[in-house]
Amino acid sequence: xxxxxxxxQAARIDKELMGTCGFSIDQLMELAGQAxxxxxxxxxxxxxxxxxxxxxxxxxxxxxxxxxxxHLSLMGYEPKVYCPKPTSGALFDGLRTQLEVFRVPYVDTKxxxxxxxxxxxxxxxxxxxxxxxxxxxxxxxVMDLLSSTSKPTVAVDIPSxxxxxxxxxxxxxxPSVLVSLTAPKKCADSFKGRxxxxxxxxxxxxxxxxxxxxxxYEGTQQVFEELN
Amino acid sequence: xxxxxxxxQAARIDKELMGTCGFSIDQLMELAGQAxxxxxxxxxxxxxxxxxxxxxxxxxxxxxxxxxxxHLSLMGYEPKVYCPKPTSGALFDGLRTQLEVFRVPYVDTKxxxxxxxxxxxxxxxxxxxxxxxxxxxxxxxVMDLLSSTSKPTVAVDIPSxxxxxxxxxxxxxxPSVLVSLTAPKKCADSFKGRxxxxxxxxxxxxxxxxxxxxxxYEGTQQVFEELN
Numbered sequence: 001x002x003x004x005x006x007x008x009q010a011a012r013i014d015k016e017l018m019g020t021c022g023f024s025i026d027q028l029m030e031l032a033g034q035a036x037x038x039x040x041x042x043x044x045x046x047x048x049x050x051x052x053x054x055x056x057x058x059x060x061x062x063x064x065x066x067x068x069x070x071h072l073s074l075m076g077y078e079p080k081v082y083c084p085k086p087t088s089g090a091l092f093d094g095l096r097t098q099l100e101v102f103r104v105p106y107v108d109t110k111x112x113x114x115x116x117x118x119x120x121x122x123x124x125x126x127x128x129x130x131x132x133x134x135x136x137x138x139x140x141x142v143m144d145l146l147s148s149t150s151k152p153t154v155a156v157d158i159p160s161x162x163x164x165x166x167x168x169x170x171x172x173x174x175p176s177v178l179v180s181l182t183a184p185k186k187c188a189d190s191f192k193g194r195x196x197x198x199x200x201x202x203x204x205x206x207x208x209x210x211x212x213x214x215x216x217y218e219g220t221q222q223v224f225e226e227l228n
Numbered sequence: 229x230x231x232x233x234x235x236x237q238a239a240r241i242d243k244e245l246m247g248t249c250g251f252s253i254d255q256l257m258e259l260a261g262q263a264x265x266x267x268x269x270x271x272x273x274x275x276x277x278x279x280x281x282x283x284x285x286x287x288x289x290x291x292x293x294x295x296x297x298x299h300l301s302l303m304g305y306e307p308k309v310y311c312p313k314p315t316s317g318a319l320f321d322g323l324r325t326q327l328e329v330f331r332v333p334y335v336d337t338k339x340x341x342x343x344x345x346x347x348x349x350x351x352x353x354x355x356x357x358x359x360x361x362x363x364x365x366x367x368x369x370v371m372d373l374l375s376s377t378s379k380p381t382v383a384v385d386i387p388s389x390x391x392x393x394x395x396x397x398x399x400x401x402x403p404s405v406l407v408s409l410t411a412p413k414k415c416a417d418s419f420k421g422r423x424x425x426x427x428x429x430x431x432x433x434x435x436x437x438x439x440x441x442x443x444x445y446e447g448t449q450q451v452f453e454e455l456n
Contacts, residue, residue, distance in 0.1 A: 022325025026254035031262075038448045045447070074428055075448065097250025102431050200302055203330050219273070220266045220303065220450070 002197060002226055003213045004186045007164035010129040013182060013210050021206070025091060028201065029060065031222070032181045033067020035198025037075065039179045039223045040068070040121065040154050043194055046076040049120025053107070055142060056083040057126035057160070063087075064156050064181070065125025066095040073102045080115055082107040084138060109141070116145050122153045124175060126160035129185055133169060135161050147172040157181045159191065179223070183212040198223040230425060230454055231441045232414045235392035238357040241410060241438050249434070253319060256429065257288065259450070260409045261295020263426025265303065267407045267451045268296070268351065268382050271422055274304040277348025281335070283370060284311040285354035285388070291315075292384050292409070293353025294323040301330045308343055310335040312366060337369070344373050350381045352403060354388035357413055361397060363389050375400040385409045387419065407451070411440040426451040 056062040069079040155175035167190030181199040215224035284290040297307040383403035395418030409427040443452035
């Protein structure tokens with residue numbers, strides 16, 4: 001089994017990647033979002049239903065969701081984005097401009113229940129490895145819809161509302177698919193669905209230094225599926 | 229056949245991608261370099277020989293080569309980089325720092341002939357769509373080696389030393405593989421080897437506006453091979 005890392009380790013690794021390793025956030029987010037889109041393609045190709053609802057949170061996890069939406073659009077999906085608390089700044093402004101060019105529509109809060117009903121599959125890019133429960137009030141309605149939907153759900157890096165180190169706790173959200181980025185977090189041990197790892201930008205030496213594993217990616221694949 | 233574009237069109241499209249489309253150069257270069265690495269994998273997987281010499285020029289074509297080197301390293305190749313005229317600035321400094329972390333070695337000019345001899349395959353990322361002949365004096369030695377090598381060669385976007393609109397002219401360089409980025413340039417009509425197109429970040433509406441084609445990429449593939 002691929003080693004799990006703590007929230008603290010994840011934050012340290014992220015800092016190193018953009019510090020001593022010289023990566024820009026644009027590069028890492030592009031590869032992370034692409035990996036999410038590729039994992040979704042593996043479990044649910046567009047022939048099984050192309051309507052994807054992408055739930056985008058205020059942090060970098062949300063940014064991964066915006067990038068994934070663009071790659072999904074390029075692969076024949078019809079993504080819609082729900083972004084309850086848009087983040088400003090050059091990075092997010094750019095990602096949103098790209099989606100406008102791709103004619104990816106945004107969903108209003110009042111239309112969210114119907115967007116859940118009409119979607120074939122849902123991407124949870126609400127909260128990432130820096131999340132700590134409880135869910136803030138403004139995100140409770142979307143978390144309630146996400147926890148009660150019968151549609152397949154793909155969680156980006158962390159199932160939103162879970163404690164990164166300790167797992168679901170009181171959360172009723174059980175995603176069908178988890179795409180861990182860089183390395184699985186400890187809460188992945190409580191996850192029961194299909195588990196992919198993406199974020200193919202790590203050398204074995206770097207992984208060893210921070211005590212995690214580089215999964216055995218095949219060929220040009222950007223995701224690796226961990227089979228039980 | 230996929231439509232060809234002029235050097236002037238290529239410059240305009242690039243400007244639009246980073247202007248009205250909201251892309252950052254980091255994003256576009258990451259996807260372009262990744263596509264180059266994936267095309268190389270298709271024609272020459274590491275099992276056929278993992279030693280890749282990457283020739284890196286001073287512009288964005290060279291940047292694509294630096295990104296490709298990193299992805300090649302991740303896929304099991306042993307790239308070496310020859311960079312006769314390193315470019316400064318945050319983007320290129322970052323790309324070089326990444327390669328240092330990946331322990332990708334640089335080749336000195338004096339060792340270039342032996343690097344050609346020991347390589348299994350060579351990537352030409354010297355000049356891109358803004359190149360105009362003749363080749364400047366400092367690049368003549370590497371172009372001479374590239375034109376006379378018996379090893380397979382992969383040209384990034386343009387076979388270096390060719391006129392972007394008019395083809396090889398007096399150039400003796402005939403790459404085995406061409407990876408056109410975004411869209412093939414007019415000189416691709418004079419090219420006889422295996423031709424891939426990469427740079428999967430274009431919507432059909434944008435391509436139509438600028439009178440070029442989005443190739444029919446399959447599934448999650450980042451390159452499309454144009455078969456004669």
